[in-house]
Amino acid sequence: MAVEIKKVKYLPELRRVAELADEIWHECFVDIISEGQIDYMVEKFQSLEAMIRQVEEQAYTYLAVYDDDDLCGYIAVKPEHDDRFFLSKLYLRVDKRGQGIARLMLERVFEEARKHGKSSVYLTVNKHNDHAVAVYKKAGFVLTDSVVTDIGGGYVMDDYIFTYVL
Numbered sequence: 001m002a003v004e005i006k007k008v009k010y011l012p013e014l015r016r017v018a019e020l021a022d023e024i025w026h027e028c029f030v031d032i033i034s035e036g037q038i039d040y041m042v043e044k045f046q047s048l049e050a051m052i053r054q055v056e057e058q059a060y061t062y063l064a065v066y067d068d069d070d071l072c073g074y075i076a077v078k079p080e081h082d083d084r085f086f087l088s089k090l091y092l093r094v095d096k097r098g099q100g101i102a103r104l105m106l107e108r109v110f111e112e113a114r115k116h117g118k119s120s121v122y123l124t125v126n127k128h129n130d131h132a133v134a135v136y137k138k139a140g141f142v143l144t145d146s147v148v149t150d151i152g153g154g155y156v157m158d159d160y161i162f163t164y165v166l
């Protein structure tokens, strides 16, 4: 296993990340939200067009995760205007889970946050996403809030907010 995590700089790679996002979201959220909500959220947040907007207009950075040159995961982060760093996306294809790659991904997130001079990293996670919640707790994140966000289309995101103090 040779894991490499690198910033996505060019459109063809971002397109491949969007394809991977589509695959992962339709696998990992089936027991948590409806198929209709998955389709809606992928289109709204993880389509290539949405990701380009996030990068160009909202200061998001996408990081691609490769294992032996196989694009198998991705991360999206964003510095806030205050002292916080937002971990927006942390996704790994199912066949690559449970192998220590998540820890490398989170270490990279903390490194990016420190580079930006931030003092904490926060994230939102669906309240029923038990595995991700366990992973974040194990990494040292603590529950700081919960939020229900209307995302349109008749859907809401029912999330916990977890925070990691750097």
Ligand SMILES: CC(C)(COP(=O)(O)OP(=O)(O)OC[C@H]1O[C@@H](n2cnc3c(N)ncnc32)[C@H](O)[C@@H]1OP(=O)(O)O)[C@@H](O)C(=O)NCCC(=O)NCCS
Pocket (backbone or CB within 6 Å): 028, 090, 091, 092, 093, 096, 097, 098, 099, 100, 101, 102, 103, 124, 125, 126, 129, 131, 132, 134, 135, 136, 138, 139
């Ligand atoms: C979230 C995700 C990236 C985590 O990756 P993963 O490979 O499943 O994580 P791991 O199994 O390596 O677990 C990471 C750590 O949490 C620990 N852990 C996992 N499940 C645990 C549990 N139930 N209780 C306690 N610790 C647990 C592991 O032991 C590991 O600890 P270590 O780094 O000290 O060895 C991956 O599961 C994923 O992509 N899931 C689908 C998408 C998703 O839900 N993303 C988050 C959206 S907010």
